[in-house]
Amino acid sequence: MSDQHFEQDETLRLPTIQFRVVLDLGPRLAAAVTLPAELAHPDLFADRDDEGGALNLSIDFDSGQLHVLLDEAGPSFHYHGTSDPFESPWPADQTEKLLEWALILVQEIDALDELLDSIFEAAEWFEQGFTLYVPETEPTQLELIEVGIIGELLTLPWLGSGRVDHEHVEGDNHPIALLWNMNNDDPDTPIARAWLDLETGEPRTAAEPGVDWNAVAMSEDEVLEWLVGIYTNHHVAPTPEAQIMRAALERIGGIR
Template sequence: MPDETLRLPNSIFQAVFDLGDKRAAKITLPLALREPEIFAEWQDDENLVSLYVGYDEGQLHLDLDASGATHHFHGAGGEPSENSPWRDLDTAVLLEWSTALASNFFERMPELMEDIEEAAAWHEEGYPLYVCETEPTQLDLIEVEIEGEILTLPWLGSGGVSQDHVDGDNHPIALLWNPVDGAAPDRTIARAWLDPVTGEPVTSAEQDVDWSAVGLERDEVLSWLEGIYLNHHITPDAEIELVHAVLERMGGLDREQ
């Protein structure tokens, strides 16, 4: 387990964006549905917004493009379903709100996503505030807290390594290694994934690895991989936090209207 005392302190970052009309904020969600987990993805190649709205009882997934919106549900266990896990009246309001939110987000694409990416880059450079370039219009100030990363050393073994996403449940990755400096890593020496129960990272070493050739002990490699996995696959980065905060403002969930 990486040493949590090596985690950098959290930081506060502010960004000013043009969020459009925020029409979803004018829709009042049912009391039981007012604290969703939300996230959205902009798929530039398809000109498509995918919105995820989650609760303990299940999830609503909504895709929206220029031709309209489609949706489906997931149960509490993640299984897809055409049937809503909520009452009909509550579902109707949730769909109205989600469609309005996705439409607002879609109308601000790709400019808003480009601004978010630029703001995240500013945060990486150490700046505390980002202001988008825009014509005179109503703007929103967004404030997020960014969790600090765990300080990790660069790869100190022989050769070079890289990470590769692999198919499977619980977000698995493979650590690839090549003993030749500058050559593309091509041999899997370890893996990491999320424990579905605890949400914590789990690591394992591959069989028949010559750790003396790798230049580090097995446990050293696994500890290093766990820190890398925490930083890059679990700890939300500035871009993720900004997207989440933008959606909350657009949807009227952060009470800062």
């Protein structure tokens, strides 16, 4: 199957909305560590595993990633960006300072029991149309963070026959499959896929072979163009939760 690229019309993007979040960010100990200039602007995200125990902290750069896991055994870490997960993609002096900062940061996040829940709840408030989130809390020092939440691209609803859905599939560059069912049952037939072009940062799409586009009731090009918008909104543009998370962790880490 050959892949296609469609340019998104940015005039169809909803406006950025300023959202204010009040959070307990603790003593901000990591802020005392100054990151090297080359590593001063990471993309940060934290979450807990499915059992709610181990804390995962992702520290991502264009040049590589540092992932830190904190569980009952203590912190551990690995890298992405080299062939060896224990080999840093950065010079030793930069890596040493980044690790010092990251290990303090992950323990601070872990100590703030309600932080991740509050960030998730704040994102839900934003989705409901509110512009300010304040958690229920005991008296403590709180901080106000302002976040410009990027608007979604306007996309049409599915205009073909039946029902569609999308799901992650195995493969490189974050692929998803577009699933379809002509009888309005749970979508189960893959008709196209989308993935991220790592060089351009833009989605690429391709149709699966043997699709009956007359039954789908949309042309192949129409489906692939529609899929680009879905992929962009759900897998390229950061979610409100991710944007609030990054702002909060940047504040804790002293880089915002």
